[in-house]
Amino acid sequence: xxxxxxxxxxxxxxxxxxxxxxxxxxxxxxxxxxxxxxxxxxxxxxxxxxxxxxxxxxxxxxxxxxxxxxxxxxxxxxxxxxxxxxxxxxxxxxxxxxxxxxxxxxxxxxxxxxxxxxxxxxxxxxxxxxxxxxxxxxxxxxxxxxxxxxxxxxxxxxxxxxxxxxxxxxxxxxxxxxxxxxxxxxxxxxxxxxxxxxxxxxxxxxxxxxxxxxxxxxxxxxxxxxxxxxxxxxxxxxxxxxxxxxxxxxxxxxxxxxxxxxxxxxxxxxxxxxxxxxxxxxxxxxxx
Amino acid sequence: xxxxxxxxxxxxxxxxxxxxxxxxxxxxxxxxxxxxxxxxxxxxxxxxxxxxxxxxxxxxxxxxxxxxxxxxxxxxxxxxxxxxxxxxxxxxxxxxxxxxxxxxxxxxxxxxxxxxxxxxxxxxxxxxxxxxxxxxxxxxxxxxxxxxxxxxxxxxxxxxxxxxxxxxxxxxxxxxxxxxxxxxxxxxxxxxxxxxxxxxxxxxxxxxxxxxxxxxxxxxxxxxxxxxxxxxxxxxxxxxxxxxxxxxxxxxxxxxxxxxxxxxxxxxxxxxxxxxxxxxxxxxxxxxxxxxxxxxxxxxxxxxxxxxxxxxxxxxxxxxxxxxxxxxxxxxxxxxxxxxxxxxxxxxxxxxxxxx
Numbered sequence: 001x002x003x004x005x006x007x008x009x010x011x012x013x014x015x016x017x018x019x020x021x022x023x024x025x026x027x028x029x030x031x032x033x034x035x036x037x038x039x040x041x042x043x044x045x046x047x048x049x050x051x052x053x054x055x056x057x058x059x060x061x062x063x064x065x066x067x068x069x070x071x072x073x074x075x076x077x078x079x080x081x082x083x084x085x086x087x088x089x090x091x092x093x094x095x096x097x098x099x100x101x102x103x104x105x106x107x108x109x110x111x112x113x114x115x116x117x118x119x120x121x122x123x124x125x126x127x128x129x130x131x132x133x134x135x136x137x138x139x140x141x142x143x144x145x146x147x148x149x150x151x152x153x154x155x156x157x158x159x160x161x162x163x164x165x166x167x168x169x170x171x172x173x174x175x176x177x178x179x180x181x182x183x184x185x186x187x188x189x190x191x192x193x194x195x196x197x198x199x200x201x202x203x204x205x206x207x208x209x210x211x212x213x214x215x216x217x218x219x220x221x222x223x224x225x226x227x228x229x230x231x232x233x234x235x236x237x238x239x240x241x242x243x244x245x246x247x248x249x250x251x252x253x254x255x256x257x258x259x260x261x262x263x264x265x266x267x268x269x270x271x272x273x274x275x276x277x278x279x280x281x282x283x284x285x286x287x288x
Numbered sequence: 289x290x291x292x293x294x295x296x297x298x299x300x301x302x303x304x305x306x307x308x309x310x311x312x313x314x315x316x317x318x319x320x321x322x323x324x325x326x327x328x329x330x331x332x333x334x335x336x337x338x339x340x341x342x343x344x345x346x347x348x349x350x351x352x353x354x355x356x357x358x359x360x361x362x363x364x365x366x367x368x369x370x371x372x373x374x375x376x377x378x379x380x381x382x383x384x385x386x387x388x389x390x391x392x393x394x395x396x397x398x399x400x401x402x403x404x405x406x407x408x409x410x411x412x413x414x415x416x417x418x419x420x421x422x423x424x425x426x427x428x429x430x431x432x433x434x435x436x437x438x439x440x441x442x443x444x445x446x447x448x449x450x451x452x453x454x455x456x457x458x459x460x461x462x463x464x465x466x467x468x469x470x471x472x473x474x475x476x477x478x479x480x481x482x483x484x485x486x487x488x489x490x491x492x493x494x495x496x497x498x499x500x501x502x503x504x505x506x507x508x509x510x511x512x513x514x515x516x517x518x519x520x521x522x523x524x525x526x527x528x529x530x531x532x533x534x535x536x537x538x539x540x541x542x543x544x545x546x547x548x549x550x551x552x553x554x555x556x557x558x559x560x561x562x563x564x565x566x567x568x569x570x571x572x573x574x575x576x577x578x579x580x581x582x583x584x585x586x587x588x589x590x591x592x593x594x595x596x597x598x599x600x601x602x603x604x605x606x607x608x609x610x611x612x613x614x615x616x617x618x619x620x621x622x623x624x625x626x627x628x629x630x631x632x633x634x635x636x637x638x639x640x641x642x643x644x
Binding site for chain 2: 182184187191195199200203
């Protein structure tokens with residue numbers, strides 16, 4: 001059969017191209033534009049080359065915020081992924097328990113992010129918050145406003161509460177797709193509970209886990225709203241993540257040039273890390 | 289290896305079965321002899337798989353007991369029963385190599401590695417996958433995967449029984465034949481008790497010494513292939529075994545004479561038929577001969593299937609099938625004769641013998 005090539009078909013893509021241009025490319029180019037220029041007001045811009053980039057890369061402030069971000073992501077991933085798998089494995093597979101569990105799991109995901117922040121901000125307050133006041137009444141020293149460790153704990157527990165459900169739901173979807181025959185065969189083969197997990201459940205969950213991992217990594221690396229509401233980046237700069245720092249710089253100090261350069265670096269880091277994770281985690285597929 | 293006794297087993301999937309119809313398995317009471325090769329034959333949904341899963345312990349029967357060599361195992365787990373089972377669709381462990389897949393059941397039971405290696409190589413040879421041993425199992429075709437499933441079922445040599453649940457469904461016909469003969473050979477060599485579930489009569493008849501025919505949740509007949517063919521205990525067995533199935537015609541019994549379609553035949557015995565029972569006459573197409581005298585029929589179709597012809601005809605308003613040799617002639621005014629020795633009489637679908 002002969003295929004006819006008709007290059008006019010490319011025009012069909014044009015509407016999407018325009019849409020993407022307005023929604024993503026043009027805003028992104030504005031940022032690129034700011035990142036290579038300097039201004040003294042009056043809408044007059046001067047070429048500044050890679051000046052802002054080298055400034056950002058040389059600043060301790062940037063590296064510290066990046067460090068905090070990485071630490072936060074590592075901690076919440078190492079809690080949420082195993083915990084999510086554990087909960088998914090123990091969720092009922094049939095009966096009334098299924099809808100009950102699914103709804104309970106979905107609830108935290110439905111709450112707007114700044115509301116999550118507000119809930120925990122109030123919950124943890126030592127004067128009126130249930131958690132904060134209870135802890136203090138029990139004689140445990142706790143105050144997320146002035147203690148760095150407490151501030152981090154609060155943010156981590158909040159993120160685990162908010163997002164473990166996502167991992168659970170994805171893993172659960174992977175688990176219920178395993179045909180009953182696999183479990184029956186495993187029983188016949190005398191497989192232990194661990195072997196069933198290792199050789200049947202984990203391989204079948206691999207793809208959804210990869211998605212959960214990437215989503216949670218990107219989201220936690222870009223976290224802004226919740227810590228902004230709960231700690232505002234404090235005490236000191238101890239919970240100032242890249243996004244919070246970026247907003248401070250761009251809107252607080254109105255340093256558009258450095259902020260734009262930082263945005264681009266930030267974006268490239270997320271892109272690079274996600275690509276690395278994806279490549280590493282899918283490479284074992286191809287070896288087979 | 290063991291003798292397996294099913295002691296009045298009944299099973300219902302729903303809780304609290306109320307009527308007989310709620311049971312998927314209605315009272316099975318049977319003994320599988322040690323080292324026997326059995327085929328469990330029946331249409332889809334007749335309870336074959338249920339029965340198999342009860343034997344292997346994947347399912348707990350609602351009522352009744354299971355004994356291995358006289359020892360009650362009803363409440364033992366699948367693992368404790370030490371049974372191998374092969375399922376209809378391939379189950380493989382994707383992330384393992386072919387070799388590790390086959391070694392899995394042995395390693396789980398703590399068999400020493402040299403012995404594992406010896407057994408696995410033997411099985412690899414048998415299922416013809418030796419060159420694939422080091423490959424990951426996920427890249428294989430459906431029938432290769434099923435061969436691995438089969439191999440995992442055969443790799444342990446100390447099992448009480450091996451159960452096969454339509455294991456060759458996904459395998460192509462040529463390979464089917466080969467694997468079936470392999471299984472038979474294995475059976476002769478090691479004397480495992482084997483139960484082979486199928487809905488394919490050829491498969492059942494070639495594999496097994498004894499065929500167990502199930503219908504609607506119960507065992508309707510257990511017998512050698514010849515018994516099933518010549519003396520079907522239930523009209524269902526008559527239909528199900530043989531191609532074409534047995535002709536079953538409504539008949540009135542009076543002493544030793546049978547009235548069918550206005551014609552009277554005389555038997556050399558008096559079937560013991562209870563009063564009021566629905567009586568039928570069953571005769572296989574192979575035992576009806578077409579001739580110039582006898583009972584009149586009208587022929588509707590002749591199917592030439594190679595070595596013989598199947599004549600579809602109408603006798604007393606009922607369709608019947610007649611097998612005619614390839615060179616047999618079909619008379620212009622056809623009449624048929626039933627071989628009296630091949631006539632079976634059924635009362636309410638169950639065969640009535642000369643005895644009693």
